[in-house]
Amino acid sequence: GNIxxxxxxxxxxxxxxxxxxxxxxxxxxxxxTRELDYQLGARARVGYAxxxxxxxxxxxxxYGKIDNSFSTTNGANSFTNNGSTKSWGYxxxxxxxxxxxxxxxxGLEYLYTNFVDDDYVxxxxxxxxxxxxxxxxxxxxxxxxxxxxxxxxxxxxxxxxAFRF
Numbered sequence: 130g131n132i133x134x135x136x137x138x139x140x141x142x143x144x145x146x147x148x149x150x151x152x153x154x155x156x157x158x159x160x161x162t163r164e165l166d167y168q169l170g171a172r173a174r175v176g177y178a179x180x181x182x183x184x185x186x187x188x189x190x191x192y193g194k195i196d197n198s199f200s201t202t203n204g205a206n207s208f209t210n211n212g213s214t215k216s217w218g219y220x221x222x223x224x225x226x227x228x229x230x231x232x233x234x235x236g237l238e239y240l241y242t243n244f245v246d247d248d249y250v251x252x253x254x255x256x257x258x259x260x261x262x263x264x265x266x267x268x269x270x271x272x273x274x275x276x277x278x279x280x281x282x283x284x285x286x287x288x289x290x291a292f293r294f
Contacts (some may be wrong), residue, residue, distance in 0.1 A: 133178045140169045146282050149276060153263055154221055155243070157203035161276055163246060165283075166213070168193035170242075181228040183236075188221035191242050195251040195281060206264055206271075207254035216281070218244035226291065236289040247279035 169192045173177040176185025192215070199210050224238030253264045254271040264272050 131178050132175070133183060133185070134175045134195050137172045137174055137189075138170070139172075140167065142167050145281075147281065151274075151281045153203070155203055155205065155263060157201055157252075159203070160200045160273065161249075162250075163202075163249070163281060164196045165244070165281065166194040166196050168244075169244070171190040172220060182284070183226040183228075183234070184223075185221075185226070186221075186223045187238075187240070189219070191218040191220045191244065192216070193218065195244065195246050195249075197246075199251050205256055205257035205258035205262060208251055209254070210251045211249060214246055216244040216246050216248070218242060218281075222285075224287075224289070226289070234291045234293075236291070238285075238287045238289055239284065240285045240287060242285070243280055243282040245279055246281045247275070250275050261267045 143165040144160065148160060151159045170189060172187045172189030174185050174187045176183050194213060194215050196213050197210065199208065201208060220240055220242040222238060222240035224236050226234040226236035228234045251274045252271060253274060255265050255269070258265055268279040
């Protein structure tokens, strides 16, 4: 019939990046930046094919390496962090493909991908800060900082070319 289903494995190098900045009364700023280094995905596809065209939906799991970095203008406290994290997530979307030769098709696809990046923590130590420092008031030996939103998500519109063998 016209119902088509299949399985897709993919991998790629990315340059997706996001940053968030916070400010304190010390006064200082704190910048958290993360960049998706690479991602791997496994998705199912289900669609409808007619007259050399395919319209489909897709969804599955995603895995990525996220490079985290931290910077601050606070010179009084000490800061340590755990760098890169690896994260599981999911992808879903849809698209269309048109057959241009026996084994070749081109298409346009929308894909939403979400990674949960909640493992990155910055440990704030007392450093040379006085006891009136806001971080030391909370906990004299230091405290931890992390992003308020752990979701690292992307919306992608992709031009595709597929060769079938």
